[in-house]
Amino acid sequence: MSYLKKSGFLKHIFKSAPLIILFIAVLNEFDANYFGVPFLSVNLAFILIFFWTLKNIEQFGYGYIFLAGIINDVVTGSPLGLSSFLYMLICVATAYFRKITLRPNITKDWLFFLITISCVNSIYYIISSYFFDVSIDYRFLLTNNLATFLIFFLFYIIFNAYYKKFFRKSDV
Amino acid sequence: MNVSRDDFVIAIRSAFLKKQTKQKFSLLSLISLSIIILILSSFDYKIIKTVRSGINEIIYRGSFVISAPEKIVKNLNTEIRNHFGLYSNSKKLEKELNEYRSQKISLDILKFENQKFRQQLDDYLISTEIVFSKIIIDNKSPFLRSIVINKGSRDGIKSGMAVLDQQYLVGKVIEVNFGTSRVLLLSDINSNIPITISPGNLLAIATGTGKDQAKVNFLKKTHFDKITNDSLVYSSGTGGLIKSGVPIGRITNFDSKIDEDINIEFFSDFSQLQYVSVVAFDKVETKVTEKIDVETLENENDEDIELPTLKKKLDLLIKEKEINDQITNKIKTENENLKEQLSNNQIEIINRQQIIEKQNKIIKSHNIDKDELNFLRLNLEYGERCRKKTFSKKGFKVGTPEYKNCVLKKGRL
Numbered sequence: 001m002s003y004l005k006k007s008g009f010l011k012h013i014f015k016s017a018p019l020i021i022l023f024i025a026v027l028n029e030f031d032a033n034y035f036g037v038p039f040l041s042v043n044l045a046f047i048l049i050f051f052w053t054l055k056n057i058e059q060f061g062y063g064y065i066f067l068a069g070i071i072n073d074v075v076t077g078s079p080l081g082l083s084s085f086l087y088m089l090i091c092v093a094t095a096y097f098r099k100i101t102l103r104p105n106i107t108k109d110w111l112f113f114l115i116t117i118s119c120v121n122s123i124y125y126i127i128s129s130y131f132f133d134v135s136i137d138y139r140f141l142l143t144n145n146l147a148t149f150l151i152f153f154l155f156y157i158i159f160n161a162y163y164k165k166f167f168r169k170s171d172v
Numbered sequence: 173m174n175v176s177r178d179d180f181v182i183a184i185r186s187a188f189l190k191k192q193t194k195q196k197f198s199l200l201s202l203i204s205l206s207i208i209i210l211i212l213s214s215f216d217y218k219i220i221k222t223v224r225s226g227i228n229e230i231i232y233r234g235s236f237v238i239s240a241p242e243k244i245v246k247n248l249n250t251e252i253r254n255h256f257g258l259y260s261n262s263k264k265l266e267k268e269l270n271e272y273r274s275q276k277i278s279l280d281i282l283k284f285e286n287q288k289f290r291q292q293l294d295d296y297l298i299s300t301e302i303v304f305s306k307i308i309i310d311n312k313s314p315f316l317r318s319i320v321i322n323k324g325s326r327d328g329i330k331s332g333m334a335v336l337d338q339q340y341l342v343g344k345v346i347e348v349n350f351g352t353s354r355v356l357l358l359s360d361i362n363s364n365i366p367i368t369i370s371p372g373n374l375l376a377i378a379t380g381t382g383k384d385q386a387k388v389n390f391l392k393k394t395h396f397d398k399i400t401n402d403s404l405v406y407s408s409g410t411g412g413l414i415k416s417g418v419p420i421g422r423i424t425n426f427d428s429k430i431d432e433d434i435n436i437e438f439f440s441d442f443s444q445l446q447y448v449s450v451v452a453f454d455k456v457e458t459k460v461t462e463k464i465d466v467e468t469l470e471n472e473n474d475e476d477i478e479l480p481t482l483k484k485k486l487d488l489l490i491k492e493k494e495i496n497d498q499i500t501n502k503i504k505t506e507n508e509n510l511k512e513q514l515s516n517n518q519i520e521i522i523n524r525q526q527i528i529e530k531q532n533k534i535i536k537s538h539n540i541d542k543d544e545l546n547f548l549r550l551n552l553e554y555g556e557r558c559r560k561k562t563f564s565k566k567g568f569k570v571g572t573p574e575y576k577n578c579v580l581k582k583g584r585l
Contacts, residue, residue, distance in 0.1 A: 027231070027238040066202045070209075074231040075309065077318045077347070077354055080224060081209030088203045095199065132214065134316075135361045137382045 014166045016059045018052045018159070023064075026072040026083075041140070043148045045072060046117050047155045049087055053094040054109065055163055062091055079132045086120045093119075106156055114149045121145050225349040232320050232352045236308040250444070285486065286417070301452040303327050307445055308352065317360035317380065319343075321448060324351045329450055334414045336449045337440040341365070341407055341418045345450060353450075357442055358386055358420065366410035367420060367436075372398035375408055378420065378436055384443070386421070388434035396428040405436050415453045550579045557583030 025044045045068065052060040069084030076083075093116040101108065121141050128134040212220050254261070305327075309320035323329050325348050333345045335355045343363065347354035356363050363380040369388070376391040388405075403423040409416025421438040425431075558578035560567035566585055568575040578585060 024238055027235045028242060061197075062199060062202055063197050066197070066206065069206065070227070071231050071234075074228050075235050077316050079210060080213035080227075081206045085203065085206035085210060088199055088206055092199055092203070127210075137361055140382055 011166075015057070017162075017166075018048060018057070019059050019064055022048045022052075022060075022068050023071070026068045027075060041144045041147060042151050043117070043144060045083075045087070046090065046120070046148055047113075047152050049090050050094055050113050050116060050152075051156060051159050053091050054098060054104075055167070056098060057163075057167060062088070065091060078128065078134070082124065082127060082132075085127075086124055089120050089123065090116055106153070106160075109156065110149075110153060113152050117145055117148055228347075228349045228354075229351055232309060232349075235320075239309065282486075301328055301333075301450075303329060303450045304447060305353075305450060306447055310443075310445060316362075317357040317382065317442070318346070319355045319357065319445065319448075321353050321355060321450070322351065323450065324349045324353050326350055329353045330452065332413055334418070334451050334453065336418070336451055337445055339419060340438070340440040341414065341420050342438075342440050342442060342445065342448060344413070355448070355450075358438065359384055359442055364389075365414070365420070366408045367405050368408040368416065369399060369423065370404045370406070372403070374398060375410070378405065381435075384438070385424075386436040386438070388423075388436065391434070396434075399423055399426060399428060399434060401426055413453070547576060547579060550582060554579055554583030558585070 022045060025048065049065055053062075053065070065087045066084045069082075069087040070080065072078075072083040073080045093112070097109075097112050121144070125136055125138060125141055128136050213224060303323050305321040305323035307319050308322050321329075321335075329345055329348050331345055331348050334341060335343045335345060341358065343355045343357040343360075344365075345353050346356045358365060358378065358380055359382065360380040361382045363378075363386070365378045367376055367378045367388070368374065369376060369391075372395065374391060374395050377389045378386045379389045380386050401423055405420045405422060407414045407416055407418040407420060419439055421436040424435055424437040426434050555570075558567055558575050560569055568578055
């Protein structure tokens with residue numbers, strides 16, 4: 001890894017990787033249904049935003065997240081600004097959680113993630129159904145919520161390892 | 173208790189208002205901005221529409237580029253599967269083709285009859301604009317089923333136009349940008365299409381389920397016994413946006429005694445869509461001659477011709493047409509054979525004529541020889557009488573035509 005230290009460009013790429021993945025995820029509208037698994041759709045954007053805003057890294061700015069939300073709305077065809085609003089709510093939740101947590105651990109983060117995405121998905125359902133007259137099957141939303149919650153554990157381990165490797169924080 | 177409440181307020185205030193050292197924007201400003209965008213996007217102002225359309229254009233193109241590797245992998249997978257099933261597919265298609273060929277004649281007649289009946293009802297819609305387009309984004313969102321196509325307002329696409337995959341209805345245009353459009357698929361939960369279920373001619377609404385199927389809504393349970401598995405579903409034409417008779421799918425896994433929901437399986441596989449045609453339907457203008465035709469049909473209707481009778485008539489007509497076709501084919505082949513024979517005969521006649529001419533020439537020369545011989549024979553016998561003598565004025569000089577004539581007349585001068 002010593003060459004990484006030397007190469008400023010590669011270092012920058014690796015540090016920006018979470019943001020790049022977020023933009024690819026929203027532009028590609030990635031979900032696990034690509035593999036044809038019924039009822040298993042994962043909201044990768046939620047996982048990415050929650051984890052990396054919780055870690056408060058420099059490269060993962062709120063402005064970028066806001067832009068990713070706009071892109072997501074256009075790609076999925078949902079009302080413009082809705083995803084940005086939801087992503088910002090996740091950011092609020094993580095900012096709050098960061099403030100009140102002294103010693104972070106995976107179980108706390110995982111449970112708080114469930115609460116956060118449940119609230120955000122509920123708001124999404126309410127806004128879509130009642131303000132924009134877009135019907136959404138709440139069963140899909142529930143299964144998506146559950147699948148995203150379950151898979152967060154796996155992503156947490158991967159992202160945490162990545163974070164330790166490239167961001168060099170001692171408090172992880 | 174007060175301390176913990178204060179902590180909560182401080183944490184919330186800090187999260188919302190305080191611009192972090194690493195952040196350029198505060199969360200509160202971005203939340204406000206997203207709410208403003210949300211409110212503005214719900215309005216139908218032209219400026220907002222144009223801005224939105226511009227954003228859509230850029231992002232759709234970006235998404236198309238980003239999705240390219242995924243699409244390549246997807247297509248590769250499909251191609252490999254198709255390759256392995258090539259032989260069996262070919263056999264299957266051959267069999268199907270034979271079946272379709274036999275059905276085509278009867279279909280043509282039915283189409284014609286159908287056209288006539290529709291004109292009679294003044295409900296005949298024709299497709300006036302067909303725009304073929306490529307799908308640039310077909311990512312399935314867990315909640316919304318839609319695709320983005322590479323044709324927009326500059327190509328004449330309008331909101332509400334029907335989208336077909338070959339002949340099958342797959343959705344309708346819901347959002348039009350300058351060079352791209354969004355199509356809401358029939359499988360989307362927000363899609364509602366008026367349909368007819370046949371046999372039985374039952375009118376209902378097909379609503380998407382968010383999966384790869386749709387379900388039948390607004391149909392009374394009393395009609396459930398008329399529906400069977402493999403009942404066909406096509407557009408009813410109610411509303412005038414989509415013409416009636418566009419095939420959509422068939423009913424599957426339905427038992428009228430047990431099931432409450434009626435599921436429709438689409439003819440088209442939405443996950444395999446690559447190209448679609450966007451179609452606008454307009455009413456056909458009825459011409460005077462057609463009106464007369466309609467009037468005669470109305471008169472026929474006055475005589476209370478019932479449907480079974482018409483069906484029988486139609487069957488008879490189909491059979492008659494089949495027989496006629498067979499006869500026509502026979503006549504055609506006979507005609508071709510005769511043509512061939514005729515050309516052969518003509519060649520033979522020419523050859524024979526040439527032979528006859530040759531033979532005639534021979535005969536002619538033969539006849540000349542015969543005359544000569546006869547002359548020589550008569551000359552021997554009567555030449556003396558015709559020859560001019562020294563002391564007589566009678567007779568002719570040898571070799572003159574008069575001499576020859578005299579010899580041939582057996583010496584009579």
